[in-house]
Amino acid sequence: MTETKPLIEFKDVTFWYGSTEDQPALKNINLTIHEGDYVALLGLNGAGKTTLQLCINGVIPNSIIGEFQGEVIVDGNDTFETPVREMAKIVGMVFDNPEFQLSQMSVGEEIALGMESLGYSYPDMVKTIDEVLEIVGLTGLIDRSPFGLSGGQQQRLSIASALAMQPKILVMDEPTSNVDPIGKEEIFQVAYQLNRERNMTVIMAEHEVEVMAQYANLVVVMHEGEIVLQGTPEDVFSNVELIQNLGLRMPQVAAFGHDVEKLGLIDLGGQYPVKLDQAVETYGPLFNKKAG
Amino acid sequence: MEPIIKVENLWHIYPTGNVTAVRDVSLEINPGEIVGIIGQNGSGKTTLVKHFIGLLKPTKGVVYVNGKDTAPLKVQQVAANVGYVYQNPNHQLFARTVRDELAFGPGNLGIPEDEIEARVDQAVKFFGLEDFLELHPYRISFPLRKLVGMASVYTMRPDVFILDEPTTGQDNITTQTVYRLIKRLRDEGSTVLCVAHDMILLAEVVDRMLVMRGGDLIMDGTPREVFSNHEIMSSTHLTPPQITTLSLKIQEKYQSFNKTVLSIDEMVSEVQKSSQS
Ligand SMILES: Nc1ncnc2c1ncn2[C@@H]1O[C@H](COP(=O)(O)OP(=O)(O)OP(=O)(O)O)[C@@H](O)[C@H]1O
Ligand SMILES: Nc1ncnc2c1ncn2[C@@H]1O[C@H](COP(=O)(O)OP(=O)(O)OP(=O)(O)O)[C@@H](O)[C@H]1O
Ligand SMILES: [Mg+2]
Numbered sequence: 047m048t049e050t051k052p053l054i055e056f057k058d059v060t061f062w063y064g065s066t067e068d069q070p071a072l073k074n075i076n077l078t079i080h081e082g083d084y085v086a087l088l089g090l091n092g093a094g095k096t097t098l099q100l101c102i103n104g105v106i107p108n109s110i111i112g113e114f115q116g117e118v119i120v121d122g123n124d125t126f127e128t129p130v131r132e133m134a135k136i137v138g139m140v141f142d143n144p145e146f147q148l149s150q151m152s153v154g155e156e157i158a159l160g161m162e163s164l165g166y167s168y169p170d171m172v173k174t175i176d177e178v179l180e181i182v183g184l185t186g187l188i189d190r191s192p193f194g195l196s197g198g199q200q201q202r203l204s205i206a207s208a209l210a211m212q213p214k215i216l217v218m219d220e221p222t223s224n225v226d227p228i229g230k231e232e233i234f235q236v237a238y239q240l241n242r243e244r245n246m247t248v249i250m251a252e253h254e255v256e257v258m259a260q261y262a263n264l265v266v267v268m269h270e271g272e273i274v275l276q277g278t279p280e281d282v283f284s285n286v287e288l289i290q291n292l293g294l295r296m297p298q299v300a301a302f303g304h305d306v307e308k309l310g311l312i313d314l315g316g317q318y319p320v321k322l323d324q325a326v327e328t329y330g331p332l333f334n335k336k337a338g
Numbered sequence: 339m340e341p342i343i344k345v346e347n348l349w350h351i352y353p354t355g356n357v358t359a360v361r362d363v364s365l366e367i368n369p370g371e372i373v374g375i376i377g378q379n380g381s382g383k384t385t386l387v388k389h390f391i392g393l394l395k396p397t398k399g400v401v402y403v404n405g406k407d408t409a410p411l412k413v414q415q416v417a418a419n420v421g422y423v424y425q426n427p428n429h430q431l432f433a434r435t436v437r438d439e440l441a442f443g444p445g446n447l448g449i450p451e452d453e454i455e456a457r458v459d460q461a462v463k464f465f466g467l468e469d470f471l472e473l474h475p476y477r478i479s480f481p482l483r484k485l486v487g488m489a490s491v492y493t494m495r496p497d498v499f500i501l502d503e504p505t506t507g508q509d510n511i512t513t514q515t516v517y518r519l520i521k522r523l524r525d526e527g528s529t530v531l532c533v534a535h536d537m538i539l540l541a542e543v544v545d546r547m548l549v550m551r552g553g554d555l556i557m558d559g560t561p562r563e564v565f566s567n568h569e570i571m572s573s574t575h576l577t578p579p580q581i582t583t584l585s586l587k588i589q590e591k592y593q594s595f596n597k598t599v600l601s602i603d604e605m606v607s608e609v610q611k612s613s614q615s
């Protein structure tokens with residue numbers, strides 16, 4: 047792969063929500079994300095995933111009170127010096143609790159709300175709304191009240207709202223926590239398509255490791271405010287003991303590989319398949335002894 | 339055995355938007371069963387279970403809990419037997435501190451003070467809430483708030499325990515707490531209904547699964563039956579756990595293998611079997 051230029055750089059970032067006497071929420075974060083990366087942020091509750099994401103759109107340090115050290119550069123902007131409203135044109139945010147983001151209007155108006163500052167003409171706005179509703183699978187619900195939608199439908203709506211701003215970077219904080227499996231698959235697919243086709247950079251915090259292993263090219267594991275592992279899914283999930291000691295889960299097919307390797311039934315050299323197709327290839331022969 | 343929940347031709351139509359959320363559903367749940375309810379967003383899972391606690395009344399049909407028609411009952415009357423942990427804890431919690439939240443339910447049931455205290459202590463230990471007892475429920479994180487929601491139902495010791503998406507936003511450690519809760523409820527003889535998108539959780543803990551699609555109950559079977567039913571899985575777009583899918587794909591590829599596994603351990607013992615034969 048050719049080397050692309052860094053789009054997001056964290057340089058020695060430390061952040062405290064309260065006093066510097068307490069444990070910081072982020073500790074010496076150094077992280078480089080390139081344009082077109084699909085990043086999975088993994089870690090236990092409280093590990094610092096959301097805090098790290100809030101540094102990308104500049105809400106930290108600009109809108110949240112705390113003690114901030116270091117530097118975050120996003121698309122050439124030092125977030126410390128750039129107004130949050132400028133950052134909002136580059137970074138779209140999707141949170142895990144859409145209810146708090148919803149207003150009193152219809153689905154269509156909800157999406158239009160964020161677009162107003164972008165100066166769309168009315169026909170362009172309508173067209174974009176239709177497009178994003180189709181992307182998230184909510185076509186036909188444009189006139190419904192967001193409050194009458196199911197939890198998962200609300201979550202898709204907030205993704206549609208973020209997409210309507212046509213950001214370069216999409217930050218998603220557990221965007222599928224209420225979504226059904228197909229909805230999840232769709233949302234990960236949507237993010238993947240935006241990533242592949244429009245080179246959108248995606249930074250996703252997510253507990254479901256199987257899907258992250260499927261889609262992300264960079265996995266970042268956080269623990270108590272620090273980055274403890276980063277690399278490709280295959281590399282990260284070869285650190286089985288560390289992952290398990292941190293209290294995290296391995297993708298099921300990788301955990302399975304580790305278990306059968308320990309029993310001496312297969313030799314994988316400590317590198318386990320993390321994606322389903324790889325797993326079928328690797329493990330199939332184990333189950334075909336008789337026929338073969 | 340008398341079913342603890344009996345649903346006869348239940349319909350629920352929301353007046354707003356005229357949505358038919360549950361369409362002519364009939365089912366029975368026996369005491370002590372651990373049942374998962376799955377289906378896409380908007381398929382009617384939450385609407386269905388809200389009838390079991392009297393939060394919603396049938397548009398048509400009847401729901402019996404312990405043999406009693408729930409339609410004329412108030413939520414408080416049903417609550418002695420059925421506990422509901424909301425999908426969204428913000429709709430459930432209202433006390434000023436976590437401790438009050440846990441004590442509220444049993445207090446309302448007229449349980450003696452010392453017994454309430456014992457239950458609260460036990461729940462605090464089980465759910466790991468020691469550090470948050472004096473905080474307002476809104477001051478703690480969403481995943482913790484969900485645990486508080488579960489704990490405050492657990493202190494009521496209902497016969498039927500309904501969990502609506504208990505692992506949403508939970509990390510692996512708190513998801514394990516949910517597993518342990520369901521296993522403990524099973525050991526205590528409670529009936530558990532668990533609405534969930536988390537197939538790994540369901541595969542490992544439930545005996546029976548109800549599959550909803552567009553307001554219809556389209557299948558009622560064991561997890562193994564449901565996961566290996568191609569038609570049901572593809573028409574509801576549900577995805578089994580990754581390890582189950584692996585076993586299904588290997589079945590497709592090698593006819594000599596025909597086990598649909600539900601867990602990593604089951605898959606490992608399949609390899610052991612095939613290496614010994
Ligand atoms: N607004 C806040 N004020 C004070 N402390 C906070 C605030 N938000 C988060 N924290 C603390 O900062 C740390 C990191 O929290 P953060 O929300 O970033 O974790 P997370 O990895 O996103 O967790 P989760 O998986 O639960 O979403 C935690 O110790 C948390 O309690
Ligand atoms: N208060 C309401 N008013 C109007 N329609 C509603 C209301 N609550 C739910 N609905 C609609 O009823 C249908 C079933 O919703 P329900 O919440 O029961 O689904 P669910 O299976 O629990 O979904 P999810 O997985 O997203 O939680 C959906 O079409 C939903 O939009
Ligand atoms: Mg978070």
Ligand SMILES: [Mg+2]
Nearest residue numbers: 197383384425
């Ligand atoms: Mg629901």
